[in-house]
Amino acid sequence: xxxxxxxxxxxxxxxxxxxxxxxxxxxxxxxxxxxxxxxxxxxxxxxxxxxxxxxxxxxxxxxxxxxxxxxxxxxxxxxxxxxxxxxxxxxxxxxxxxxxxxxxxxxxxxxxxxxxxxxxxxxxxxxxxxxxxxxxxxxxxxxxxxxxxxxxxxxxxxxxxxxxxxxxxx
Numbered sequence: 001x002x003x004x005x006x007x008x009x010x011x012x013x014x015x016x017x018x019x020x021x022x023x024x025x026x027x028x029x030x031x032x033x034x035x036x037x038x039x040x041x042x043x044x045x046x047x048x049x050x051x052x053x054x055x056x057x058x059x060x061x062x063x064x065x066x067x068x069x070x071x072x073x074x075x076x077x078x079x080x081x082x083x084x085x086x087x088x089x090x091x092x093x094x095x096x097x098x099x100x101x102x103x104x105x106x107x108x109x110x111x112x113x114x115x116x117x118x119x120x121x122x123x124x125x126x127x128x129x130x131x132x133x134x135x136x137x138x139x140x141x142x143x144x145x146x147x148x149x150x151x152x153x154x155x156x157x158x159x160x161x162x163x164x165x166x167x168x169x170x
Contacts, residue, residue, distance in 0.1 A: 001115045001130035013140035014100040020147040021093045029089040033153040044092045045084030051099040055136040062129035066119045
């Protein structure tokens, strides 16, 4: 895994995530297109916890303590258990951005990381530190796509009686 590419993407992705979040009103930030779907605020809360309790910890574990157990996580459960949709949208975003800065600083401080360092994953297979770093970047992109779709879906509820058809199909 190319560390510089990961740093560049994680930095740019944080800026894009911030733009999506900041451009939403508080009402829009809490809006869900369906009861089982996440809101923008829930995505931001998820990204914050993933930054602190998943990716950074797991890359560190793979690089420096491959014999240690995986830290337990529950990303799906945290959404409701931690009340993401009840948080202050601006504070949630700032908390995520602060954690991302901490991650970028930590990643930048690594000296000759062994990206091939690996261990068995509880879901099966072996995972390397490079796999985990690449997945961290990919995870951002998945949620950027989700945030973009949430903005489009919200626009679709606000546009009537006007149509979005001229823009093309989603």
